[in-house]
Amino acid sequence: MSQIIIAIVLSFGISYFSTPLAIKLAHKIGAIDIPKDDRRVHKEPIPRLGGIAIFLGFFITSIFIVHIDKQIIGILLGSLVIVGMGIIDDLNEIGAKTKLLGQLIAAGIVVSCGVRVEWVTNPFTQSGITQLSLILSVPVTIFWIVGITNTVNLIDGLDGLAAGVSAIAAITLAFVAFVNDQQTSAVLLVCLAGSAIGFLPYNFNPAKIFMGDTGSLFLGYILAVVSIQGAIKSAAALAIFIPILALGIPIFDTTFAIIRRKLSGRPIMQADKGHLHHRLLSKGLSQRKTVLILYGISLFLGISAVLISESNFFESTIILILDALFIYYGIVRLKLLSPEDSELK
Template sequence: MPDYILAFLIAVVVAYILTPGIISLAVKMGAMDAPDARKVHKSPIPRLGGIGIYIAFMVAVLCTVELTQEVIGLLLGGTIIAIVGIIDDLKNLPAKVKLLGQILAAVVLVSFDVRIDFISDPFGDMIYFEYLAIPITIFWVVGLTNTVNLIDGLDGLAAGVSTIAAITILLVALQQDYLLIAVLTAALAGGAFGFLQYNFNPAKIFMGDTGSMFLGYMLAGISIIGAVKSAATIALIVPIFALGLPILDTAFAIVRRYRGGVPIFKPDRGHLHHRLLDLGFTQRQAVLLMYVISGVLGLSAIALTEVSSGIAILIIIAVIFAVLFGAKKLGIFDSKKSIRMH
């Protein structure tokens, strides 16, 4: 059995077995997500489900991967981000404190030589970042960590989109014969998928910031390792496409809040999933539609690795135009349509 299949199966089983116990633990510790004007659920739901994803990933990786320097850095950084998430799920950390924790986890990754030192342009020439490598890497990691965190607004949404993104990177890694990346993404997909059985609507538990930040962090870190091994820009474009939905939703939220004159970190009801609910979609319908969108973006990412640079550029331009058209139709940029938190 290939290691990546074994890693996926181990993570699925561990997450599936552990999550019921974590539900009971969250209830006992009072880690409950209470409904409010912005949230969709109507009664308190246990959070901390990310603990199951974290443990499932760690067990799967330790059983199937050699502990090289880059892997150790990834696991240590992931542990820090999980700890920050657990504290936040229990105590509701201020945004600035949570950001500092994310930066610390990114710095740990960089300290183990996992960083974006260079990329190649469409013509094959190398672009070296030199002294900008560390800040660019930290920005990349913190940025992707928060994109998954911000999309976690409907039952099963973040877990499903992260699973699709991880599988996309897994398939590209297999195409390029990067087995380490394949195993790591398989373990991540398995943990998220095993947890999804309890998180899909109607959710019995939420992953909380523990899970959403961990998934985003791991996807960011794994993609950097892939970029280092392939020395190609496409290694970073693939996760951007694979996580296109949460990345774009985050970008639109920043633009929307800036235009509305409210703090960028202030939550609202203007996210894509809120717009779909306002249009009359049920939670399940909205989530399934967003799965389909993520799947199409994932397929586009895979296609980018198989075509010439010219066709790849055309694909990227077509996707951008399609996204902007859809966003305009849904009023994603319109701050007046957002129902602000009280």
């Protein structure tokens, strides 16, 4: 427990005090987000590269606190690839294929260092688990890492949204990892939460700096990788749903976006204004209220994830049914699958 307290305090402090330096650096090298279309909510140029502060808080704290082994080296090396690519993208936007290649390289580094989804709990088998062969383990792991990395990147549309939701998800997954004796995973996730929270005072509306792709890709990458080590490998009856619920906001928002674009016959990579935060803004809510509502939803799903980690199969099923009804209500209420209000670029 003392390790976790030190981790969150140190990561918070490093992120908080390095963010003003990131603001100065962004201005100096021209990493400024200039609103070019109506999808951007801000109206004035805002410096980005805030993700550097989040990365430093996590990276430095992890090196000092976590026992460094092959898997940790893989995670840190992969994060360097992600952050390096994010910095380049924040300076001069790079293509989607180039970003995907960078994400695949980062995921490949982690997998080669032994971080893989090797088994999942299965209450319908006698042993309670299903072992994945190497042929399945590697692609499933890479798909999870690349997928989550991009989902967090896609929700980074309002001041403080990605940082706050990621912090809630990290704390949720840290709790699950801690109660399952996954000490290293818990500490890494706490480092990430502390770094994201340390950045929030500068990023919450009205934002003084954006995290940019440097931050959103990094947050998604670490959440994806560390959840493999912690939540997915927990002994809960329906453990596979723990990270899905903890990361519910980015996962469901991205899923709805893909379905919505498919139904309207548009390319799934074509941006629109149909995301959760856009829908709430269209209801007349302010940026702050919208972000706080999404924090609340993220917290609700996070609590569900924690309850599942402590429940048997029957209890977990009841929780999932209630969550499904809640999500269905949101889909209907906000018309998340309807293209009608989606103003495309």
